[in-house]
Amino acid sequence: MTDEEIVLAPKQTYETATRDIGEIALTGKFRFGWVAGFAVSFLITMALFTAIGYLFLRGIGIWGVNVPIAWGLAIVNFVWWIGIGHAGTLISAILLLLKQDWRTSINRFAEAMTLFAVACAGMFPILHLGRPWLFYWLLPYPNTMYLWPQPRSPLIWDVFAVSTYLTVSLLFWYVGLVPDCAALRDRAKNRAQQIIYGVLALGWRGSTEHWARYEMAYLLLAGLATPLVVSVHTVVSFDFSIAILPGWHTTIFPPYFVAGAIYSGFAMVLSLMIPLRRYYHLYDFVTSRHLQAMAKVMLATGLIVAYGYAMETFMSWYSANTFEEFMMKNRMTGPYWPFYWSLIACNIVIPQSLWSARVRNNPVTLWFVAMVVNVGMWLERFVIVITSLHRDFLPSSWDMYWPTFWDWTTFTGTIGFFLACLFLFVRGLPIISIFEVRELVHERIRPPVGSAHD
Amino acid sequence: MTDPEIYGIMVEFETAEELIHAARAAMAAGYTRVETYTPMPVHGLAEIIGVHRTPVARIVFTGGLLGCIGGYALQYYMTVISYAHNVGGRPVHSWPAYIPVTFETTVLCAALSAVFGMLALNRLPMPYHPAFNVPAFKRATQDRFFLCIRAKDPQFDISGTRSFLQKQGGLEVANVEA
Numbered sequence: 204m205t206d207e208e209i210v211l212a213p214k215q216t217y218e219t220a221t222r223d224i225g226e227i228a229l230t231g232k233f234r235f236g237w238v239a240g241f242a243v244s245f246l247i248t249m250a251l252f253t254a255i256g257y258l259f260l261r262g263i264g265i266w267g268v269n270v271p272i273a274w275g276l277a278i279v280n281f282v283w284w285i286g287i288g289h290a291g292t293l294i295s296a297i298l299l300l301l302k303q304d305w306r307t308s309i310n311r312f313a314e315a316m317t318l319f320a321v322a323c324a325g326m327f328p329i330l331h332l333g334r335p336w337l338f339y340w341l342l343p344y345p346n347t348m349y350l351w352p353q354p355r356s357p358l359i360w361d362v363f364a365v366s367t368y369l370t371v372s373l374l375f376w377y378v379g380l381v382p383d384c385a386a387l388r389d390r391a392k393n394r395a396q397q398i399i400y401g402v403l404a405l406g407w408r409g410s411t412e413h414w415a416r417y418e419m420a421y422l423l424l425a426g427l428a429t430p431l432v433v434s435v436h437t438v439v440s441f442d443f444s445i446a447i448l449p450g451w452h453t454t455i456f457p458p459y460f461v462a463g464a465i466y467s468g469f470a471m472v473l474s475l476m477i478p479l480r481r482y483y484h485l486y487d488f489v490t491s492r493h494l495q496a497m498a499k500v501m502l503a504t505g506l507i508v509a510y511g512y513a514m515e516t517f518m519s520w521y522s523a524n525t526f527e528e529f530m531m532k533n534r535m536t537g538p539y540w541p542f543y544w545s546l547i548a549c550n551i552v553i554p555q556s557l558w559s560a561r562v563r564n565n566p567v568t569l570w571f572v573a574m575v576v577n578v579g580m581w582l583e584r585f586v587i588v589i590t591s592l593h594r595d596f597l598p599s600s601w602d603m604y605w606p607t608f609w610d611w612t613t614f615t616g617t618i619g620f621f622l623a624c625l626f627l628f629v630r631g632l633p634i635i636s637i638f639e640v641r642e643l644v645h646e647r648i649r650p651p652v653g654s655a656h657d
Numbered sequence: 658m659t660d661p662e663i664y665g666i667m668v669e670f671e672t673a674e675e676l677i678h679a680a681r682a683a684m685a686a687g688y689t690r691v692e693t694y695t696p697m698p699v700h701g702l703a704e705i706i707g708v709h710r711t712p713v714a715r716i717v718f719t720g721g722l723l724g725c726i727g728g729y730a731l732q733y734y735m736t737v738i739s740y741a742h743n744v745g746g747r748p749v750h751s752w753p754a755y756i757p758v759t760f761e762t763t764v765l766c767a768a769l770s771a772v773f774g775m776l777a778l779n780r781l782p783m784p785y786h787p788a789f790n791v792p793a794f795k796r797a798t799q800d801r802f803f804l805c806i807r808a809k810d811p812q813f814d815i816s817g818t819r820s821f822l823q824k825q826g827g828l829e830v831a832n833v834e835a
Contacts, residue, residue, distance in 0.1 A: 216800070217696060217799065217800035218799065218800040221696075221799045221800060343731060343735055349739075349740065350740065351735040351736070351739060351740055352735075353736075353744075354732040354735060354736060354754065354755055354758055355736070355744065355747075355751055355754040357757075359758070360757040360758055360761075363757070363758045363761040363762065364757065364761050367761040367762075367764055367765040370765060370768070370769075371764065371765065371768045374768055374769070374771075374772045375768075377772075378772055378775075382696075382697075382798065385798040386696070386798040386799055388798070389795040389796070389797075389798045389799060390795075390799065401784075405776070405781045405782035405783070406781055406782050406783035406784055406785075406786060407781065407798070408694060408786055408788055408789070408794075408797060408798070409694045409695050409696055409697075409797050409798055410692060410693070410694055410779075411692070411693040411694070411695060411699070411702045411703050411706060411708065412692070412703065412706075412708045412779075413779045413781075414695065414697075414698040414699075414703070415698075415703040415708050415711055416711045416713050416775045416778050416779055417698070417775060417779070418698050419711050419713040419714060419775070420713050420717075420771045420772060420774070420775035423713065423714065423717045423767070423771045424768055424771050424772070427717075427721075427764050427767050427768050427771070428768075430760075430764070431761075431764045434757070434760055434761065434764075438757055441757070638696065638697040638698075639697070641696055641697040641800075642697045642698065645673060645697065645699070648672075
């Protein structure tokens with residue numbers, strides 16, 4: 204086995220894996236880096252709450268939205284965040300079904316990332332409602348107004364898709380955590396830890412009968428999450444493509460949105476995992492094999508996204524539709540041209556460096572490329588939402604959109620909220636699935652005779 | 658049912674292979690109430706101790722089916738029965754538009770039944786279980802493998818079973834207090 208194929212350092216055993224991963228959560232010490240990072244992200248979260256509070260007070264007039272650009276940064280951020288979440292489900296569900304052993308040390312963290320990203324995403328459409336406190340009108344329930352939400356509208360599909368996605372991601376994550384919480388309960392250093400992890404572990408004791416049902420349920424959850432993750436971003440893309448607006452009304456949107464979601468999600472996993480691995484010395488568990496594999500998935504999905512851009516441009520010419528043609532010209536040379544061309548640079552040009560093994564093998568360059576893709580995917584959503592809306596059919600209704608201070612505060616605030624949640628998660632729960640690492644250990648040490656039983 | 662004070666007798670192993678070996682021996686010796694505990698799923702063990710099928714898949718299928726029917730019925734009721742509303746002359750029962758929500762409710766109900774079905778079949782959450790009375794059992798969630806023969810087993814006999822388990826090459830044999 205060469206260095207690049209190793210998914211777990213050979214010196215790890217059942218005991219050391221449990222200790223190394225468990226200790227990050229169980230230790231009584233707080234390191235400076237963690238405290239400082241949490242403090243900063245917590246402050247940014249407070250800025251988010253301030254922005255939301257002011258929004259509740261004054262209404263969405265504090266944002267830069269207008270008519271025709273009624274969907275400002277709120278929708279840009281919504282699509283960006285929900286896309287980021289998709290990598291978590293892809294890693295934990297699809298790679299489980301494909302029996303990829305490199306998923307094991309990154310799935311837990313990626314699932315947590317999904318959960319927090321979807322929580323951030325979910326805020327935006329609600330805040331954008333105008334009267335956010337009436338958000339429950341989106342749900343079908345018998346009411347005195349004798350009204351129902353409209354199930355023929357993609358916006359209602361969104362409500363169901365996003366809430367289902369959040370629920371299923373939470374279940375998947377928690378089910379994976381149960382045996383690991385039991386391990387932490389049994390290693391607890393004090394009464395409080397014992398009670399907290401004990402409650403979370405639900406009395407798990409590793410009975411073989413339990414494992415049989417557990418594995419079946421986990422496998423089925425993975426099988427359910429796989430079409431779900433594809434459906435969620437497809438529904439998000441329907442929000443656009445079902446409208447008749449030039450630049451939105453295309454059939455390529457669902458596959459290209461799903462690829463873009465996976466692209467940005469893997470970029471986010473890499474941008475978080477590389478520093479985390481360094482800070483907690485997780486080199487035994489997150490090896491260069493993992494980084495390589497994620498870089499390759501990023502490269503592949505990035506090329507699908509590039510194909511999507513090429514097709515959009517081609518179709519705007521091939522359709523011979525004046526408005527489509529104008530939309531594309533306006534994207535490339537109109538007032539928002541710097542956004543379009545930086546998006547091409549970030550999402551297509553710079554990531555091509557991943558073809559080089561030297562770039563993929565160096566965590567610093569890989570981290571840099573991942574950050575560029577994060578920015579690029581945000582720009583993509585900005586270009587799709589803003590440039591299509593700001594100059595549609597009638598020149599008399601054209602306008603410009605510029606985000607205000609409150610737009611930016613809300614967006615930055617969700618990044619702070621996301622990071623604050625991740626800091627708490629990293630400190631309080633096992634960031635790597637311990638029982639699945641034990642399975643890797645078992646596969647390695649198992650004598651050939653035993654393997655005949657499978 | 659010799660001693661009501663005892664849940665069973667438990668033996669500890671260092672490797673999964675030793676546990677598999679002992680589980681085979683116990684079943685061959687005629688014991689039927691054999692329980693094993695491992696820190697991760699060990700494939701093949703369930704079949705050895707006589708756990709062959711789990712109804713989880715059927716529960717999930719039923720849940721998904723109910724979610725599917727329920728989701729579609731909800732939309733049908735909303736748009737055809739309760740508040741039939743003509744949108745641009747399209748049919749009131751415009752079923753293609755109902756598919757996305759139907760799909761989501763199917764997945765949601767199937768996933769919920771997978772998790773809660775699995776927990777219910779496992780009788781979890783269970784705050785107390787006699788197995789935890791054995792001090793060494795702490796390591797069942799970490800790095801050790803345990804086999805327990807229940808006192809309920811018709812063949813159970815406190816000294817006979819104990820000496821049988823001692824012969825299995827494990828580390829320590831302990832009585833599990835009920």
